[in-house]
Amino acid sequence: MVNVYGDLIDKETRCIHYHSALDIIALKCFACRRYYPCFACHDTYERHTYVPYPMSRSADKVVLCGGCRSELTIAQYLNSAAACPVCSRSFNPGCKAHAAIYFQADSRFE
Template structure:
């Protein structure tokens, strides 16, 4: 499934209008991540595994200043650095992000 959020296409499984998916669907699960392997936004790593035909590749550290995180609430894109510094809320619209997502940091962005 694919949805366009704020002009950005997001892929995944059962994505709602705010990028929640079949795997993560709380009120705060409104972040999509750009996969380095295919330069495509996915609602989560499990969505990528379900719909892509290749392995996930983390964003390299030299791409941390490029757009890589999408707020599903407003469609704003953030760099990895902006996401890391945002205190679990979108800097554009203030919508809360799931603080638990940072437990998956290495899966999306590699070692800190």
């Protein structure tokens, strides 16, 4: 079972910051390799700020669908049509607007 940390309000990875019906993903921080529903939850509980995953590691499983608990790669998530490729549950399309927080285009961490 995959653990999700933070201020969760349900089993589908919604948190006190993002809790619409479509907010069902958690993302893994590159520094601590832990899943959090959002960067704000992460920064509350960790001693470091959220570190985005390098896009060069697009095959790494770093997105968790709260609907079916499937771990997705960066590529699977970014190439999805705003829905889980495993269970077809819809994701919040607004999450992709925050992609720069969760995924880093350069390779400064490798």
